[in-house]
Amino acid sequence: MPSLKGVLIAGVSEMDRTELAGYRDPVSANAMSIARAAHDAGVNVHDIDVVLTYDSLVKPDILQANRVAEYLGVNATVAATVGSAGATPVTALLMADALLRNGSADTVAIAHSDLRSTAGRDQVIAMMAANVGNPEFEAPFGPIIPTMYALLADWVVGAGRATANDLADIAVATRSWAALNPNARFTQPLTRDEVLTAPRVAGLFGKYDCCLVTDFSGAFIVTAGDRDRGSRPVRVRSVVSSSSHEELSQIDPDRPMAAAERAAADLFAAAAVEPADIDAAFLYDCFTSTVAQQLIAYGLTRERPLSWLLGEVGTGPGGGLPVNTHGGLLSATTSGIFHLIEAVRQLRGTAGRRQIPDPSLALVTNLGGLYSTHCAAILEAC
Amino acid sequence: MTTHHPAALAGAEHATAVSIPYWEALAEGRFVLQRCTACTRYQHYPRRICRHCSSESLEFASASGTGTVFAATLVHRSNSHRASPSRPYWLAIVRTDEEPLLFALLSGVPAELDRPDRGSGLQGARVELDWAEIRSTGLLAVHPIQP
DSSP states (O other), rough: OOOOEEEEEEEEEEOOOOHHHTOHHHHHHHHHHHHHHHHHHOOOGGOOOOEEEEOOOSSTTTTTHHHHHHHHHHHEEEEEEBBBBBBBHHHHHHHHHHHTTSSOOEEEEEEEEEEEETTTTHHHHHHTTTSSSSTTTGGGOOHHHHHHHHHHHHHHTTSSOHHHHHHHHHHHHHHHHTTTTOOOOOOOOOOOHHTTOOOEETTTTTGGBBBBOOEEEEEEEEEEOOSSSSSEEEEEEEEEEEEEEGGGEEEEEEEHHHHHHHHHHHHHHHHTTTTGSSSEOOOOOOOHHHHHHHHHHTTTTTTSSSSSIIIIIITTTTTOOBBBBBBBBIISSSSHHHHHHHHHHHTOOGGGGOSSSSOOOEEEEEEEEETTTEEEEEEEEE | OOOOOOOOOOTTTGTTTTTHHHHHHHTTTTEEEEEETTTOEESSSSOOOOOOOOSOOOOEEEEOEEEEEEEEESSSSOTTSSSOOOEEEEEEEEETTSEEEEEEOOOOOOOOOOTTTTTTTTTEEEEEEEEHHHHHHSSSSEEEEEO
């Protein structure tokens, strides 16, 4: 194997849904996923020196990472339960990258598991909504998370950046990818018309524009320098974060996507590549509109209409810019950790029926809050 | 003046030491926003420090109650744990003429105007406070200014 410099994602794992149904505790699921990712990386579990986890929504625990390390018998240098909402997995990668580069760590394990079915779908939606909006000035209007994103989707459509058909086409393409993923929650094909006429949630959003509520468990291992064991690694070419407001009424109405645009500028500059060099994108898709807005903000539409990218180039199977080949949050499973894990599988050439031909560069994004925190990475095949 | 019994203002129960004057004014039928006496710019929600210039010298000043729709959405599903009007209802983000954005119910717009194939089409519409709706719902509300 040639000499590899820099920070590498050396191992990944995703637990099968059927197996996960036997778990009742996110700590044990995280521990199992980390052990399997370590095996994939050719790393001894007891050589892990940093454990970072994204806390469970249904069983919150500020010491979760410590419990995961303990479960595995790992004496970690750093065990931290990290939180920046949906942006957490890539935020954790950013932290791993910094710890590895300054010599504070050799082997970092990052995991996210949740067992949301144990609380019930409506209860999970209520839990997520409990944190939504300023208690004096926003929450009394009864918004749930889709309401907030629907307001921003109304802006993107009203500003002429996307159409309702574009949003529907994103749901359709994502579902086409999910049909090729045996671990995806929903696999039956969708049509544009089915998306547009589905039961309404808020404004432009029907049920197929909104992410799923599923159980999941996944992990990945990050290391630095040469590797002579384990599966083929993937290089972290650049990883960045950018935050702005938290509450929606604090967004800059002249530049609602300013934080994403800043992340994109920093990300491509640090990687020394252009948006046109990206072979596949794994974009946080809590709603169809977030894919639309990120395709534009990260420059993947190349200053042409979104409909050109979605229609002529294509983001589904066989398309020129594959997006969310695992089926994303819209059709597969509910954590942004799988955007990263799927990017690694594609760059390694191990994505099975959905493998795209010979990708060398992938864009991965995570999104926290209401476009509040944008974390993104460019990964490169080794 | 309305003859309705005034509904309690739904956000006021969460008022902070800083925001009380805003809620007291609204209950009296006056609309105020917090303004910095140093840089003269407005901000909302009320804070102990100016988000523009970091001055701690802030006051509540009369505001126009007029603005422009930044975005609007017809709400079909809402958080049942909180006070909210009967569904579906229009919710808007209003860019006030003073600058800050506000959440407000959008009254006087038929639900039929919403079309899933094109969005609200209400961006840029001029709106003003709807005091009758504020009193009956206990929520900040605006309606379109008739040309």
